[in-house]
Amino acid sequence: MGMEILVSTAKFLIVMTVILVSVIILVYLERRISAFIQNRTGPNRVGPYGLFQAIADVVKLLLKEDIVPKNAYKPVHDLAPIISIGAALSTFAVIPVGNTIELFGTTMKLMIADVNIGILYILSVTSIGVYGITLAGWSSNNKYSLLGGLRSSAQLISYELSMGLSIIGVLMISGTLRLDQIVQHQTMYIGGWLPNWNIFLQPVAFITFVVAAFAETNRLPFDLPEAEPELVGGYHTEYTGLKFGLFFLAEYANMITAAAVITTLFLGGWHLPYAENLGLSAFTLSLLQVLAFCAKVTVILLFFIVTRWTLPRFRYDQLMDIGWKVMLPLAIANVLVTGLILVL
């Protein structure tokens, strides 16, 4: 028992460190890539190629004064970023980053918590993240913050539906809610060569899920909660210093989680096609699979970033139109068609 706790703690610490470090890298990449897209150079002063820019920014945020507006409701104002970051980080607990690995004579699964309702856990925890944003908007006592918070709650609720429904197709195929088994199911091959990834079996679900993931993580083209030209800064207008930093961190951690969930559900998770036939030792194979998982997540994150600098922001009514009139019917139709095919 003591061993298990130790192992869980170790996994937890490793995953947290990796996420926090990758958030820093992600912020750097975002700024650098956006600069390249606009034919600029981006941050290139702090450290080699500006790699330490994000660290300098974090230090700056830590040293800044923490201002709470006079009419803000302080307890909730303090609580909101904590909810946000908590929800963003705890989602990662159920995501399998690799197959089982043998270390120190024991076999362990490469996920923090092996929950049997993994995907439901992810959906519910990401919904808790809405509270962070809404409460932040409300407690700031600022009309722009409030509007940002309201928008985000409306947006997230609308897209949660199509997100949940698009997952159902995947669940029907794999017949389980356990994420490791969903990945396990994707390691087979169709016709002996095409990996049995859900993106090939469920392309419509993939598209709806990715669009919903964009909306859930408040990324452009769905970043209405913080639409700068309309709402100043959106829900975090009245936040400074560390608390603003937490929101920032939560946003990027959410992106990483969303990318990881997309990878797990649709891109075969840690599955590296044909690697199991190469005759590698079990340990090397596990490591390779972890690397494959990271590579897939990175590709999706790059896609997130490039999309942000390609597409303009949707109007609020367009956003709702797409959510309710396009995504939801598409997801439902997908469930129906999948069901029909499975029955036949």
Added chain:
Amino acid sequence: MGSNGTMIRKKDLTIWQKTYIPEIVKGLRLTISQMFKPKFTYNYPEERFKPAASFRGRPVLAEENGVERCVACGLCSRVCPALAIEVQASETELEKERYPIKFEINMVRCIFCGFCEEVCPEEAIIMSNEYLLVFNNQEEAVFGKDKLLTPVEKLHDRLEFLREHR
């Protein structure tokens, strides 16, 4: 309705176009191709902008064989719209007979219009290509002859340009 009252019929989109997907792919292709194009940014302190000959930087006095060309006629001072130039003439043994004993340009006042250069009969005051002007106080901003005198070789490009286009 168009501006002249005729109906404008927009082309109907096909279902494939209505999904936005072709346009999104097009946009992504554009942004990704832009990523690998050359950058326009100057890495400022290391890499500096090299102005063309037509650039009007800070005005300087041309110095030929160790003597300024200026004959202290005072036309530049007269034409200066910002009243930035102050000239005091004095006599000299040289062929030009007159020279400025004091020539000051107040760089806080100067608006870089280039009128002084245009009006100068001796090609003595020239707009250089220097654009880095930093002062800590008003006194420092008044440039005397020590700062203004520049060997005429350095102003070659600008003089060529002036002779061609003036």
